[in-house]
Amino acid sequence: MTSSINSEGKTLSLTVAKLNAPLTQAFDGRLSSESATTITPTPTYNTQAQRLADFETLTAALEYAASGTAGYNFYDARGNLRSVLSYQALRQNACISAQRLAGLGLVRGDRVAIIADTTPEFVELFFACRYAGLIPYAMPVPVNLGSHAVYVQQLRGMLEAGQASAAVANLDYVGFLREAAEGSRKLRWVGTPEQLGDRSLADVALPSNHPDEIAYLQFTSGSTRTPRGVIITERALMSNLQGIVRHGLEINPSDRCASWLPFYHDMGLVGMVMAPMVAQVSVDYLATRDFAIRPLQWLRLIARNRATVAFSQPFGLKLCTLRVRDSDLEDLDLSSWRAAGVGAEMIRPDTLRNFAEKFGPAGFNASAFLPCYGLAESTLAVTFSQVGQGFQSLRVDAGTLVDRKMAIRLQAEGRKYSEFVNCGRPLPGHTVKVVDDSGLELPDLRVGSVLVRGSSIMTGYFNNPEDTQKTLQPGNWLDTGDLGFVFEGNLYVSGRRTDVIIVNGRNIRAQDIEELAEQQPEVRTREVSAFGITDANDATTIVLVIECRLTSITDRQSLTSRLQRLVYMAFGVNCLVELVPPHTLPRTSSGKLSRFAARQGFMQRTNLTDPLSAESGDK
Amino acid sequence: MASDYNDILHALCMHLRKFCDPDVEITPQTDLINQLAIDSVKLLNLIMELEDEFDISVPLNALADVQTVHELANLIHQIKSPK
Numbered sequence: 001m002t003s004s005i006n007s008e009g010k011t012l013s014l015t016v017a018k019l020n021a022p023l024t025q026a027f028d029g030r031l032s033s034e035s036a037t038t039i040t041p042t043p044t045y046n047t048q049a050q051r052l053a054d055f056e057t058l059t060a061a062l063e064y065a066a067s068g069t070a071g072y073n074f075y076d077a078r079g080n081l082r083s084v085l086s087y088q089a090l091r092q093n094a095c096i097s098a099q100r101l102a103g104l105g106l107v108r109g110d111r112v113a114i115i116a117d118t119t120p121e122f123v124e125l126f127f128a129c130r131y132a133g134l135i136p137y138a139m140p141v142p143v144n145l146g147s148h149a150v151y152v153q154q155l156r157g158m159l160e161a162g163q164a165s166a167a168v169a170n171l172d173y174v175g176f177l178r179e180a181a182e183g184s185r186k187l188r189w190v191g192t193p194e195q196l197g198d199r200s201l202a203d204v205a206l207p208s209n210h211p212d213e214i215a216y217l218q219f220t221s222g223s224t225r226t227p228r229g230v231i232i233t234e235r236a237l238m239s240n241l242q243g244i245v246r247h248g249l250e251i252n253p254s255d256r257c258a259s260w261l262p263f264y265h266d267m268g269l270v271g272m273v274m275a276p277m278v279a280q281v282s283v284d285y286l287a288t289r290d291f292a293i294r295p296l297q298w299l300r301l302i303a304r305n306r307a308t309v310a311f312s313q314p315f316g317l318k319l320c321t322l323r324v325r326d327s328d329l330e331d332l333d334l335s336s337w338r339a340a341g342v343g344a345e346m347i348r349p350d351t352l353r354n355f356a357e358k359f360g361p362a363g364f365n366a367s368a369f370l371p372c373y374g375l376a377e378s379t380l381a382v383t384f385s386q387v388g389q390g391f392q393s394l395r396v397d398a399g400t401l402v403d404r405k406m407a408i409r410l411q412a413e414g415r416k417y418s419e420f421v422n423c424g425r426p427l428p429g430h431t432v433k434v435v436d437d438s439g440l441e442l443p444d445l446r447v448g449s450v451l452v453r454g455s456s457i458m459t460g461y462f463n464n465p466e467d468t469q470k471t472l473q474p475g476n477w478l479d480t481g482d483l484g485f486v487f488e489g490n491l492y493v494s495g496r497r498t499d500v501i502i503v504n505g506r507n508i509r510a511q512d513i514e515e516l517a518e519q520q521p522e523v524r525t526r527e528v529s530a531f532g533i534t535d536a537n538d539a540t541t542i543v544l545v546i547e548c549r550l551t552s553i554t555d556r557q558s559l560t561s562r563l564q565r566l567v568y569m570a571f572g573v574n575c576l577v578e579l580v581p582p583h584t585l586p587r588t589s590s591g592k593l594s595r596f597a598a599r600q601g602f603m604q605r606t607n608l609t610d611p612l613s614a615e616s617g618d619k
Numbered sequence: 620m621a622s623d624y625n626d627i628l629h630a631l632c633m634h635l636r637k638f639c640d641p642d643v644e645i646t647p648q649t650d651l652i653n654q655l656a657i658d659s660v661k662l663l664n665l666i667m668e669l670e671d672e673f674d675i676s677v678p679l680n681a682l683a684d685v686q687t688v689h690e691l692a693n694l695i696h697q698i699k700s701p702k
Contacts, residue, residue: 077676141679141680142679142680142682142683143679143682143683144682144683145651145652145657145662145682145683145685145686146651146652146682146683146684146685146686147682147683148683148684151683172678172680173680176680176683289679292663293663293666293667293670294667561653564653565652565653568652569652574656
């Protein structure tokens with residue numbers, strides 16, 4: 001067991017970045033002077049009758065939740081309860097902030113960008129926007145060493161893409177935000193929640209929202225150049241939330257959630273902020289950064305408060321497996337955890353097995369594993385496996401998978417195989433199909449592009465008809481960009497198409513890496529190709545192949561290390577840079593670079609075998 | 620104050636030693652990313668150790684302006700100094 005865990009360690013070599021960790025001092029000015037013992041978390045058992053997301057809008061759901069006793073609880077790095085935000089207090093504070101937002105002179109439907117640290121203030125502002133008829137969107141917090149300039153650029157891109165009229169960040173981040181806002185003609189107000197709190201109340205009537213209104217934008221890429229804001233309506237949101245709490249999780253009155261997921265990721269925001277609220281369930285939060293540094297704190301939170309529902313990306317589970325000491329297991333009781341949701345990136349069966357093996361002695365029950373599949377473009381969730389049944393997987397012949405894009409169940413032992421986790425069936429009101437390159441639907445066990453249609457699908461990317469048209473196909477089929485196959489009604493995801501590289505759950509667009517390289521004076525446009533390679537240990541490395549005319553070793557070294565540094569600062573991941581002679585990169589008949597072929601070429605040059613090349617060609 | 624900084628710098632270098640190639644010389648000007656190749660998991664571990672040793676909490680927004688050993692030592696020094 002030790003060796004398998006150690007080998008998994010390599011997969012973690014890029015982790016912090018993806019955790020994009022909020023700050024420890026998730027402060028609450030109102031409580032910071034009091035000792036932690038004076039506050040108690042909101043209870044698990046609510047005083048009101050449970051309603052499972054049968055509301056028209058988010059604010060309607062909050063109005064109901066506010067009449068009960070559940071709410072959000074925020075813990076610090078040492079596991080102390082720092083602040084409590086009951087749904088009742090949330091409603092009250094959000095309504096007051098809404099009046100202050102209304103006083104900023106914004107028009108209904110205007111966007112408000114908020115840097116989303118794991119704090120009560122973020123949640124209050126988010127809901128305040130909805131009460132005021134404004135459209136909030138969450139922006140990430142910075143994490144990488146030396147990332148100041150890149151982070152500001154990223155914020156600027158998001159402010160522009162969302163055409164924000166106001167932007168808010170707490171004291172730790174408002175400096176970055178102000179820099180990003182410089183020169184913006186659209187922004188009317190930038191400040192901290194405290195500064196907003198100093199403003200007078202507008203005292204206007206707050207009309208209720210309509211299901212067809214936009215509820216929020218979800219930015220999907222942490223990229224610097226072209227962030228895209230997914231438009232989610234109230235109707236789509238509630239449809240997805242209903243699917244999650246009723247069908248996916250089968251939420252009941254004894255449930256309680258625990259989460260470290262960032263509020264600016266769809267799984268964190270939709271799955272662990274909104275879904276609990278629309279079911280009047282309490283949540284315990286640990287900041288992402290605190291989880292990353294001490295993953296044990298999350299498990300302790302689950303144990304201490306008898307949480308039943310907690311989600312993670314697979315890499316979060318790996319962090320726990322890798323970094324929690326065996327001696328810590330003794331006083332850990334995870335037996336209450338009935339739904340261990342896993343999603344947001346490809347799930348390797350071994351990740352789950354290692355986790356179950358490590359935490360079995362602490363009462364973790366492997367039947368709690370709940371693999372699911374989804375994406376921000378479909379609000380959050382698309383498929384869920386059967387809750388309480390643990391994970392199932394399928395071993396298929398690796399050769400046939402690569403050569404014929406067919407998943408043939410392994411007949412004999414000893415053959416090389418790939419194993420895929422069953423992500424379950426679509427939520428009610430959703431359909432999944434797998435199509436080939438020409439768009440024709442494929443039968444069971446044939447690998448192709450995964451398309452989704454249904455009531456949670458986005459309206460489009462905000463102010464970006466071009467990308468919207470590429471992603472939303474005729475008949476309102478959403479092209480997920482993922483590859484996979486269907487078997488007996490269940491979805492199995494086998495990889496990403498080559499236009500996106502997933503490193504520890506973070507989607508990095510190959511194009512963004514390439515553009516970063518093309519900004520270097522030594523590099524010409526269209527002479528760069530970026531792709532990911534995944535080794536047998538499931539570690540994904542970004543490879544940047546560049547056609548290079550430099551001859552001096554010093555110059556070449558300088559370019560290589562500069563690129564590695566830039567990629568690290570922009571995306572928080574290490575990359576491998578290969579300089580090749582001009583005309584090495586393969587082009588399609590139309591002269592376009594093919595990342596797929598570039599990747600094949602790289603593998604040949606470096607004598608790598610490809611354990612999982614189910615990835616098909618570029619789009 | 621200066622000696623505090625020097626103590627911190629010294630302790631920081633001891634921690635960094637564990638994360639990098641023994642042949643690499645560590646000076647205040649050494650670049651954490653380029654020269655020491657501190658990747659994200661090393662960074663997590665490093666921060667955990669530093670937080671435990673100095674009994675501090677390193678805010679990640681501050682790391683955005685840290686590239687060298689000196690800058691990291693200075694950051695710890697600032698966090699430790701009474702405001």
